[in-house]
Amino acid sequence: MRNLFMVVSYDGTRYHGFQTQPGENTIQDYIEASIHALTGETVKIIASGRTDAGVHARAQVFNFETQSSIPIERWCLALNTRLPNDIVIRSAQEVPLSFHSRHSAHWKTYRYTINANAFPDVFNRAYEFHHPTKLDIEEMRTALSHMVGTFDYTSFASRKSTKASHVRTIYKAWMEHDVSSAIPGTRDQGIIHTYVTGNGFLQHMVRIMMGTLVRVGQGKFKSEDIPGIIAAEDRSAAGPTAVAHGLTLWEVGYDLNELSIEK
Amino acid sequence: MRNLFMVVSYDGTRYHGFQTQPGENTIQDYIEASIHALTGETVKIIASGRTDAGVHARAQVFNFETQSSIPIERWCLALNTRLPNDIVIRSAQEVPLSFHSRHSAHWKTYRYTINANAFPDVFNRAYEFHHPTKLDIEEMRTALSHMVGTFDYTSFASRKSTKASHVRTIYKAWMEHDVSSAIPGTRDQGIIHTYVTGNGFLQHMVRIMMGTLVRVGQGKFKSEDIPGIIAAEDRSAAGPTAVAHGLTLWEVGYDLNELSIEK
The missing domain is CATH 3.30.70.660 (Pseudouridine synthase I, catalytic domain, C-terminal subdomain)
Known part of the structure; x- marks a missing residue:
């Protein structure tokens, strides 16, 4: 199991905020769908926190566990090609399993x-x-x-x-x-x-x-x-x-x- | 008759360029429609030149003749409220009748x-x-x-x-x-x-x-x-x-x- 940590930019204009909500169009939904499309895994990503509907992010962060062996340098491009143009993964790195985007944020x-x-x-x-x-x-x-x-x-x-x-x-x-x-x-x-x-x-x-x-x-x-x-x-x-x-x-x-x- | 000179910004993304074309969605069409809505006049604006479909402008300029007596300081707001959000008139001034946005451009x-x-x-x-x-x-x-x-x-x-x-x-x-x-x-x-x-x-x-x-x-x-x-x-x-x-x-x-x- 690997714990991957990513930085994402998004234009929040057309989204109902970051966090998954029933029946809503959220950033988290699109990111999780892109990971599923790439690896076949159904993951729940952990972000530093939610952002409200319409709020943007220059550098939101999230992490998730994966069993995929895709090399770390391939992830950004592979996910970006599966994401809408207004959500862009900017960087990806492997972090210790203990790392948690919300709890670890200073x-x-x-x-x-x-x-x-x-x-x-x-x-x-x-x-x-x-x-x-x-x-x-x-x-x-x-x-x-x-x-x-x-x-x-x-x-x-x-x-x-x-x-x-x-x-x-x-x-x-x-x-x-x-x-x-x-x-x-x-x-x-x-x-x-x-x-x-x-x-x-x-x-x-x-x-x-x-x-x-x-x-x-x-x-x-x-x-x-x-x-x-x-x-x-x-x-x-x-x-x-x-x-x-x-x-x-x-x-x-x-x-x-x-x-x-x-x- | 007055000759009015204006500076306009636009996001060209969703337009078929600046200049009026038959059946097309152009910046010029929207500006002329906003002038018509404000003054009732049908005018042809003269720009510094055309811009292609999808090209943007920080400071395109145009002029036109009008018989309206609306004070010069009212025009920007009055036209902007009649224009789409991606076209914004930034300034307006009265210029000599001899002024021509294309011919006079240096x-x-x-x-x-x-x-x-x-x-x-x-x-x-x-x-x-x-x-x-x-x-x-x-x-x-x-x-x-x-x-x-x-x-x-x-x-x-x-x-x-x-x-x-x-x-x-x-x-x-x-x-x-x-x-x-x-x-x-x-x-x-x-x-x-x-x-x-x-x-x-x-x-x-x-x-x-x-x-x-x-x-x-x-x-x-x-x-x-x-x-x-x-x-x-x-x-x-x-x-x-x-x-x-x-x-x-x-x-x-x-x-x-x-x-x-x-x-």
């Missing part, structure tokens, strides 16, 4: 992109939340800094969350403000990429953080309101859930020793 | 993008030619430099070209090689953006230049073969026509004095 980074130009970007419109009206980006940056730390993030979790604890740690969070696409002399404000790295995320957590930051940018909240919103431990204290299509699972971090098959 | 820049990584990029797959096998990028760069100048570019023109003269000037051409997406230790070679600026382009010219450069990158032509290919003035001397979806009309250059309505 951190995850998400990126959320706001296009604050007057008009959408036709080439990136599927990956950005278009917000054409004025945002106070410096105030948003300050608000974001108040979200970093170890807190009970109930205010930033879906009411449907079934987790026993809502305590999580956000290690760091930062904004990259790129004005290269802004047309001078217009109300264009460029592109705002927000990156959030944490040890785990609750359902809708990054999207609710972003919906709250947009309220700050609009002047409806102040950055100094954030500690109180967190302390409330009440979903209704925070802003709305920002649209799914602006969110991308950017990277998942592991201890390289746990990935190494050489002992 | 230069045009196209960009052609090759993804030379092992696997496609799910987010940019519609805008890149995926070429996963080895390319000699330095040899391609040298070959490209031999294409700059004033030449009869018959070797790089569609056999269907009906132009009286195939003499054009390429002012400059350059490659940007971005390896940030290449996974170390793999055969990934990153992304190669080729920019070509000239006073005009023949049908398929940039795509045939690129198909020829790819042959150079594969070792099937040498960079020093390029002068002979140009001198042949024969389409069969050059390489194949590279796929349309890697090509983007990047920018069209005008003399700002000709655009200015203040005299």
Whole structure:
């Protein structure tokens, strides 16, 4: 038995999220079908976590056990030829049988992109939340800094969350403000990429953080309101859930020793 | 009568090119329909030139005459709400009646993008030619430099070209090689953006230049073969026509004095 670990990119636009659901069109379903088509095996892949309907991934990861003897360097191409064009396996390696994509993950980074130009970007419109009206980006940056730390993030979790604890740690969070696409002399404000790295995320957590930051940018909240919103431990204290299509699972971090098959 | 000049971006994926054709689904048709929906006028827009089926534009330009008194700052939003999501008017200004988007254009820049990584990029797959096998990028760069100048570019023109003269000037051409997406230790070679600026382009010219450069990158032509290919003035001397979806009309250059309505 071999344990294979793979990195996958996907455009989540036309999928009902990563994780298999009854009767739904999910990324996991397509990946498992491609493995079945290649090896004849029916496997359940283990990902670092689910992503919501419409959310994208630059580098989601998953692992699964196989009895196939196909050499490791053949897997990516063999699976990609059996996958739709909007799901691409980027790398594959053999890992110890003890490795588990969710349990072994040390951190995850998400990126959320706001296009604050007057008009959408036709080439990136599927990956950005278009917000054409004025945002106070410096105030948003300050608000974001108040979200970093170890807190009970109930205010930033879906009411449907079934987790026993809502305590999580956000290690760091930062904004990259790129004005290269802004047309001078217009109300264009460029592109705002927000990156959030944490040890785990609750359902809708990054999207609710972003919906709250947009309220700050609009002047409806102040950055100094954030500690109180967190302390409330009440979903209704925070802003709305920002649209799914602006969110991308950017990277998942592991201890390289746990990935190494050489002992 | 007013002469309005606009900059438009489009994702050419699902269109049969820019220019109106009988029974076809073109960018021009949609723009003219949006103007009709807004003003009730039936206009023929004048673009800087056509783009082929599947070719994109970051900044195509067009102008048209209108009797509408709608203030200039209202036009972009008013047309965008009447256009499909993959066509976006980015700016609008009033120009002298003498201004003509094609005749007044001084230069045009196209960009052609090759993804030379092992696997496609799910987010940019519609805008890149995926070429996963080895390319000699330095040899391609040298070959490209031999294409700059004033030449009869018959070797790089569609056999269907009906132009009286195939003499054009390429002012400059350059490659940007971005390896940030290449996974170390793999055969990934990153992304190669080729920019070509000239006073005009023949049908398929940039795509045939690129198909020829790819042959150079594969070792099937040498960079020093390029002068002979140009001198042949024969389409069969050059390489194949590279796929349309890697090509983007990047920018069209005008003399700002000709655009200015203040005299």
